[in-house]
Amino acid sequence: MDLASLPDFTVPLLASVLAGGLIGFEREWRGRAAGFRTHILVCLASALLMTAAVAQGAWSFDALPGTQIVSDPTRMAHGVLTGIGFLCAGVIFRAGFSIHGLTTAASLWITAAIGLLFGAGLFALAAAGTVLTVTALVILRLVSQRLPQKSVVDAEIVWRRDAADAEDAVEAALTALDADRRCDRFELIDNGERVRRTFRLKVAGAAALKALAARLRGVEGVTGYRFDPRDD
Template sequence: MQILSQLWTDLSDSFTATPPSVATMRMLAALALGGTIGFEREWHHKPAGLRTHMLIAVAASLFALIALELVDISRTEGAASGARSDIVRLIGAVTSGVAFLAAGTIITSGGRVRGLTTGASMWLAGAVGLACGTGRIGLGALATGITVTVLWVFRRIEERLESPATRAMNEDADLPMTPDDEARHRHTPTDPMA
């Protein structure tokens, strides 16, 4: 029992800006909100689902918490202005990293683009995680609510507005890639000048 007590003391001492209980709540909020977005993607059998969105949101939350800790450390050492610009750069780095992951879900095949909405939802999960990590859980929850509404409600609206030909094409786009599609995707130059 003394070992656990010592571990908790060491953990508590390592946090200067955010107490461990608050950091835990922020990361759990990011987990839940990212999972909410991911559940919708998982429900519709999209390439990045529940776990991916949860991990993205928690990672973004962790990066935000680290940034807050670094600002607090810098403040005690008299370098607050430099630390603030580092936070902005950190947010930019998280955004770029998530965009890189999201781009991996977007595939163009046969003149059709697949995975764009999933990529956008991953990007949003990162933003929700950043909001939670900085203590703006309400903002993250609002963004999650809007996101899930767009994904669920507007899917139904789009389905009603589509012509039968477009619907058939979209149903084909939701199918897994065939080996021929994968081969074309691997050998299709992405540079139009190539």
Template sequence: MWIQDAHYLEITLRLLLATLLGGLVGLEREQSNRPAGFRTHILVCVGSALIMLISIYGFEEYIKERSQYGYVVADPARLAAQVVSGIGFLGAGTILVHGFAIRGLTTAASLWVVAGIGLALGAGFYFGAILSTGLVLLSLVVLNRFESAVLHKSYFHRLVLKMEDQPGKLGEIATKLGEQNVNIRKLSIEEASQTDPDTVRLVLNIRIPNTVSMAILVDQLRSLDGVKEVSIDK
């Protein structure tokens, strides 16, 4: 028999735990509407655990046969090590560029960590896998709320402009914001309405220094040619 009967229960436990722990991390990413969500994280974690299990148990019969002719050196980490480098290609696919902002770095990092959790489960390192999952969820859920509530509350705002669709208008607005040391974190452009194709709606996530007055900034933007409406939310 290729795998000893005593190993089947252990293999089942490790793969089920990989499904559970990977799914917990993926569920948070799914709720945050990220590119890689619930199923992707499960697949990465289970796949990593499976590769680790193959490294441990997949060559038992070969090692047993070869050991009859001499000493055989087995390295279970050799096959699993390819997961660490290979997961980078999948993580890169979740990184997206939106205007001046880059999104997906956290999701790429969570995929990389989930791959590590899967390898740990495949190797039977349950304590490290469970503890790592708890720390990842703490970072993604609790610390994310802390960051939004404490670090971003006083500095980051959502700026919405309704303006005419003219060449160079975006650069003019960016220049005006740059003069006030306003940092553009994210930008999106969409049609203001189907009935008025010459008007666009510009949405920017910006960071405003404490020395800049929001009221003055809004007035300066309203004074630009082609800008019809300006609103800002905290």
């Protein structure tokens, strides 16, 4: 393997950059931690390593007389997909009930897989994977936004412990919004002076959250609240 063989590697490497850029652009547009550059680097690194694995027969080394060297590029693929798991774990975090970053982690994982396909010379399969991935991230999201659905929201509400009617008023406000709400935690904070509870709610949109916020502000004893809509 020398400089003369570089033109043979140009197409898979450039294709991996293009595929990673297309997928990363959608994540960058959504403001995710792993965006344009990260996806390009993941796809390019996968393509580089797989190209090197496929071309093992051209590596410069002296084989022992009478030996036969058999290369197995799939071992490189296994290593890359295992290693990318550590990077994917870095974009996943938990907030209340919700787990955020799963879609971004999945996009990084499939971007690595697409890079491996380009490196192995399976251009049609890699291109199809790129198109389907971008479709899933962009087109299907636009479709889901037009469907009637409710968003899941993590709600954290704090009130004074000495406010006797605060808890009942908070429960009533939440029941009016979502009768099937789920409670997560009960906590005493500030040396036992305040109660903090977290809930999982299903709401129809931002207007419902604004109405809930306005109602909570009118509850005597409520000192704070936080709403955290789930988003991938």
